Amino acid sequence: xxxxxxxxxxxxxxDARLTDTLYARAAxxxxxxxxxxxxxxxxxDVTVAELHGDITAYAKALxxxxxxxxxxxxxxxxxxxEWTVVDYAIWSIGGxxxxxxxxxSAEQVEWILSNSGxxxxxxxxxxxxxxxxxVRANTPDLGNVWRFDGDDLTSLRATGAxxxxxxxxxRRTAVKVDDLATxxxxxxxxxxxxxxxxxxxxxxxxxxxxxxxxxxxILKGTSNPSTLLFLPLAHVFARFVQVMxxxxxxxxxxxxxxxxxxxxxxxxxxxTFILAVPRVFEKVFTKAEQKATAExxxxxxxxxANTAIDYSKALATGQVPFGLKLKHAVFKKLVYGKLMDxxxxxxxxxxxxxxxxxxxxxxxxxxxxxTIIEGYGLTETTAPTTVNSPGFNKIGTxxxxxxxxxxxIGEDGEILVKGDHIMVGYWDNEKATEEAFTEDGFxxxxxxxxxxxxxxxxxxxxxxxxxVTAGGKNVAPAVLEDRIRAHTLVSQCMVVGDNRKFIAxxxxxxxxxxxxxxxxxxxxGEIADLTEDPDLNAAVQEAVDNANKAVSKAEGIKKFxxxxxxxxxxxxxxxxxxxxxxxxxxxSWSKEIDEIYNVSSSxx
Numbered sequence: 145x146x147x148x149x150x151x152x153x154x155x156x157x158x159d160a161r162l163t164d165t166l167y168a169r170a171a172x173x174x175x176x177x178x179x180x181x182x183x184x185x186x187x188x189d190v191t192v193a194e195l196h197g198d199i200t201a202y203a204k205a206l207x208x209x210x211x212x213x214x215x216x217x218x219x220x221x222x223x224x225x226e227w228t229v230v231d232y233a234i235w236s237i238g239g240x241x242x243x244x245x246x247x248x249s250a251e252q253v254e255w256i257l258s259n260s261g262x263x264x265x266x267x268x269x270x271x272x273x274x275x276x277x278x279v280r281a282n283t284p285d286l287g288n289v290w291r292f293d294g295d296d297l298t299s300l301r302a303t304g305a306x307x308x309x310x311x312x313x314x315r316r317t318a319v320k321v322d323d324l325a326t327x328x329x330x331x332x333x334x335x336x337x338x339x340x341x342x343x344x345x346x347x348x349x350x351x352x353x354x355x356x357x358x359x360x361x362i363l364k365g366t367s368n369p370s371t372l373l374f375l376p377l378a379h380v381f382a383r384f385v386q387v388m389x390x391x392x393x394x395x396x397x398x399x400x401x402x403x404x405x406x407x408x409x410x411x412x413x414x415x416t417f418i419l420a421v422p423r424v425f426e427k428v429f430t431k432a433e434q435k436a437t438a439e440x441x442x443x444x445x446x447x448x449a450n451t452a453i454d455y456s457k458a459l460a461t462g463q464v465p466f467g468l469k470l471k472h473a474v475f476k477k478l479v480y481g482k483l484m485d486x487x488x489x490x491x492x493x494x495x496x497x498x499x500x501x502x503x504x505x506x507x508x509x510x511x512x513x514x515t516i517i518e519g520y521g522l523t524e525t526t527a528p529t530t531v532n533s534p535g536f537n538k539i540g541t542x543x544x545x546x547x548x549x550x551x552x553i554g555e556d557g558e559i560l561v562k563g564d565h566i567m568v569g570y571w572d573n574e575k576a577t578e579e580a581f582t583e584d585g586f587x588x589x590x591x592x593x594x595x596x597x598x599x600x601x602x603x604x605x606x607x608x609x610x611x612v613t614a615g616g617k618n619v620a621p622a623v624l625e626d627r628i629r630a631h632t633l634v635s636q637c638m639v640v641g642d643n644r645k646f647i648a649x650x651x652x653x654x655x656x657x658x659x660x661x662x663x664x665x666x667x668x669g670e671i672a673d674l675t676e677d678p679d680l681n682a683a684v685q686e687a688v689d690n691a692n693k694a695v696s697k698a699e700g701i702k703k704f705x706x707x708x709x710x711x712x713x714x715x716x717x718x719x720x721x722x723x724x725x726x727x728x729x730x731x732s733w734s735k736e737i738d739e740i741y742n743v744s745s746s747x748x
Contacts, residue, residue: 145552145553145554145555146552146553146594146595147550147551147552147553147595148544148545148550148551148552148595148599149545149549149550149551150357150544150545150546150547150548150549150550150599151547151548152353152547152548153353153356153357153547153548154349154352154353154355154356154547154548156321156345156348156349156352156564157321158320158321158322159321160321160344160345160348161235161316161319161320161321161323161344162232162235162325162344162347162348162387163199163232163235163236163316163319165390165391165393166178166192166195166196166199166232166390167196167316169192169196169393170192170193170196173192174191174192174193174196175191175192175193176191176192176393177189177190177191177192177395178190178191178192178194178195178390178395178396179195179225179228179395179396179397179398180370180395180396180397180413181225181397181398182397182398182399182409187397187412187413190225195229198229199229199232199233199236200233200236200304200312201233201301201304202229202230202233202297202300202301202304203232203233203234203236203237203304203312203315203316204304204305204306204307204312205233205300205301205302205303205304205307206233206234206237206239206264206304207237207304207307207311207312207315208303208304208306208307209264209287209288209300209303210263210287211234211237211239211263211264212238213237213238213239213315213318213319213323214238214239214240214323214324215239215240215263215264216239216240216241216242216260216261216262216263216327217234217239217240217241217242217262217263217264217265217266218241218242218243218244218256218257218260218262218264218265218266218276219231219234219241219242219243219244219265219266219377219378220243220244220245220246220248220253220265220266220267220268220272220276220378221246221266221267221268221272221292221377222246222268222376222400222401223373223374223375223376223377223382223398223399223400224268224292224398224400225398226266226292226297227377227398228377228386228396228398230266231377231383231386235319235325235344236312236315236316236319237312237315237316237319238315238316238318238319238323240324240325240326240327241325241326241327242256242257242260242262242326242327242328242329242339243326243328243377243378243383244256244257244329244378245376245378245379245696245698246268246269246272246376246378247696247697247698248275248696249693249694249695249696250275250278250279251693251694252337252694252695252696253275253276253279254279254282254283255329255336255337256329256337256339257276257279257283257285257286258279258282258283258284258285259329259336259339259571259572260327260329260339260571261285262283262285262286263285263286263287264286264287264288264289264290265286265288265289265290266289266290266291266292267289267290267291267292268291268292268293269291269292269293270291270293270294272291273289273291276289277289319344320344321343321344321345321348322343322344322345322568323343323344324341324342324343324568325342325343325344325346325347326342326383327339327340327341327342327571328340328342328378328380328383328523330522330523330524330618337620338570338571338573338576339570339571339572339573340380340523340524340567340570340571341567341568341569341570341571342380342526342567342568343568345564346526346564346565346566346567346568347383347384347387347526348387348391349526349548349563349564349565350384350388350525350526350527350528350546350564350565351384351387351388351391351392352391353546353547353548353549353563353565354388354528354531354546355388355391355392356547357531357533357546357547358517358519358531358532358533358534358543358546359388359392359495361493361533361534361535362416362417362493362495362517362534363388363389363392363394363417364392366416366417366492368395368416369392369394369395369416369417370394370395370396370397370413370414370415370416370417371385371389371394371395371396371397371415371416371417371418371419372397372398372399372409372410372413372415372418373385373386373389373396373397373398373399373419374398374399374400374401374406374420374424375419375420375421375616379498379616380521380522380523380526380527381419381421381497381498381521381527381528381616382419383527384526384527384528385419385527397413397415399413406424407427407428407431407486410486410487410488410491411485411486411487411488411489412488413488414488414489414490414491415487415488415490415491416490416491416492416493417491417492417493417494417495418487418491418494418495419494419495419496419497420494420495420496421496421497421498421499421614421615421616422496422498422499422500422501422502422505422614422616422643425494425496425501425505425509425516426505426614428483428486428487429505429508429509431486432445432482432483432486433445433446433449436479444478444479445479447475448475448478448479448480449508451468451471451472451475451511452472452475452480452507452508452509452510452511452512453504453507453508453511454468454511455468455469455472455511456506456507456508456510456511456539457507459510459511460538460539472511476513479512480511480512480513481513483512483513484512484513484514487514491514492513492514492515493514493515493516493517493534494509494514494515494516494517495516495517495518495519495531496516496517496518496519497518497519497520497521497527497528497616498612498615498616498617499612499613499614499615499616499642499643500518500603500643501516501518503539503540506518506539506540507539510537510539515534515537517531517532517533517534517537517543518531518532518539518541518542518543519531519532519542519543520542520543520601520603522589523567523618524566524567524580524587524589525561525563525565525566525567525587525589526565526566526567528546529545529546529549529551529561529563529565530542530543530544530545530546530549530551530600530601531543531544531546532544532600536598538596538598538600540602541596541600541601541602542600542601542602542603543600543601544598544599544600544601545561545563545599545601546563546565548563548564549561549562549563549565550562550563550586551595551599551601552586553593553594553595556607557592557593557594557604557607558588558589558590558591558592558593558607559589559591559592559593559601559603560582560586560587560588560589561586561587561589562585562586562587566587567587589607590607590610591603591607592604592607609621609622609726611639611640611641611642611647612642612643613641613642613643613644613645613646613647613698614643614644614645615645615698617698617699619639619641619647619695619699621638621639623691623694623695624637624639624647624649624691624692624694624695624699624700624701625637625638625639625649625691627687627690627691627694628649628651628684628687628688628690628691630687630690631683631684631686631687631690632654632657633653633654633657633658633661633680633683633684633687634651634652634653634654634684634687635652635653635654635655635710635711636651636652636710636711636718636724637649637650637651637652638650638711638724638726638729639701640730640737640740644741645741646702646703647699647700647701647702648701648702648703648704648705648737648740648741649688649701649703649704649705650704650705650707650729650733650736650737651684651687651704651705651706651707652706652707652709652710652711653671653680653706653710654710655671655710658671661680661683665679667679671706671708671709672708672709675705675706675707675708676706680706681706684704684706685704688701688704703740704740705736705737705739705740707733707736711724711729715728715732716728717729717732
């Protein structure tokens with residue numbers, strides 16, 4: 145059993161709360177720039193005073209609407225300025241924000257609203273409002289639903305005028321550091337998602353530990369630091385970034401998509417650092433490669449990419465050969481400089497989380513001039529628990545424990561973590577909370593890993609069955625698999641997609657049902673002969689479509705492959721209790737899995 149602890153560098157006062165820094169700045173430096181808003185295609189500076197005024201106005205309106213200390217308020221929207229305003233407004237009066245992905249299905253919305261007992265909700269669009277209204281009958285605690293789009297916010301804000309400053313100040317200062325700040329629902333391997341209870345202390349501790357640790361050079365070592373936040377704020381990683389940027393007094397921008405237009409916005413916004421999931425860095429690389437190829441410069445780009453990787457690897461040894469330095473200098477002018485310009489020209493650092501980045505991509509970007517710092521964390525750990533640092537970055541690992549935190553490798557190889565960033569428990573689920581911690585207070589991550597002599601963590605596998613896509617989306621396969629297996633034609637199903645672009649599935653056919661289906665359809669042949677039969681695939685597609693109704697679009701199965709034979713205990717693919725051995729199936733059918741994604745890539 146190996147353990148590594150980092151000494152604490154930040155102490156959180158028992159009198160602290162998430163709104164303190166912003167409210168203190170409103171008095172000391174009201175004209176400083178706190179954020180930038182995209183309006184009519186142009187970025188506009190938002191001062192500390194303006195952000196403070198917006199937050200206060202909506203906080204007062206929430207008091208007038210009857211939101212009490214400890215009440216849960218749902219927030220369903222893409223990443224935008226209003227998200228941060230409402231989040232801090234809820235915190236300002238002691239409320240608890242309950243984020244919901246804007247892509248969530250009606251079933252997911254219903255569960256989160258009902259389980260949390262949300263008293264009110266903010267949504268972005270009419271479509272979101274309709275989804276919420278469609279489940280209102282099963283969410284008895286839900287009252288007002290306000291939309292960001294339209295006139296709702298203007299009308300709501302006006303009602304705040306009835307609340308005086310003294311009443312508001314009493315509500316804000318009554319908030320304590322160990323009060324709940326948010327309930328974030330995380331996918332489980334079985335059953336319903338669980339609400340992670342995260343406090344003001346959790347967020348403040350992890351934000352200041354990062355600011356005094358690996359993020360110190362990124363934010364405090366840069367004049368006018370800024371970032372463009374585009375990850376979904378319903379995700380704990382983006383939420384942590386939001387808090388860290390405000391606590392670090394940097395400039396926060398919001399953008400609502402990770403599509404091609406995001407890359408174009410980098411050159412306009414000019415962030416000094418970015419935080420993203422690996423898929424974003426893959427897009428930057430792929431777009432640059434495609435552009436070079438289209439211009440007849442594909443060979444030059446490939447040579448530049450290989451040089452950047454070799455240069456980064458040489459940097460890690462402390463010795464860069466002279467010839468490699470010369471090649472790198474040439475490609476810096478021809479290729480790397482243009483690539484960095486695509487990111488705005490001022491970005492030297494990036495933080496990657498959500499899933500594995502991959503050593504090759506990490507070395508390429510560092511060699512090209514952008515140091516990507518990879519980290520590891522979970523919703524239950526308020527995002528990062530280990531992170532690399534600009535000065536000590538071991539590419540291929542997820543870094544050392546943040547200041548004030550500890551990581552331990554259990555007897556079975558499980559990663560265990562401890563610190564003031566760990567959730568206080570699961571909402572209304574004492575059993576799950578008890579099971580989540582060791583007797584001495586370490587949290588069971590469910591992941592497998594190893595610590596080296598310097599305390600750098602490498603994640604080697606998943607004890608849990610949660611799948612994390614290349615875009616950082618957490619997907620619980622059991623929800624999808626159970627529904628697909630309910631179809632009469634299906635025998636077994638295994639969802640795949642770990643570190644892939646999308647979710648897919650391997651499906652096997654029930655031999656007995658297959659014989660009846662053949663008779664009904666007038667087909668001949670064995671299962672292996674008909675894996676590509678249009679009618680058989682259409683039948684399985686019905687099962688997939690039904691399964692996808694239970695999850696968001698991002699979690700849904702995009703493609704599937706019918707296998708020629710079933711999973712069996714004899715083949716080692718099933719346990720004695722008929723549970724799928726995922727690692728065995730992944731190995732046995734690796735070619736078919738790769739073909740699913742290769743076919744998709746060639747068609748896109």
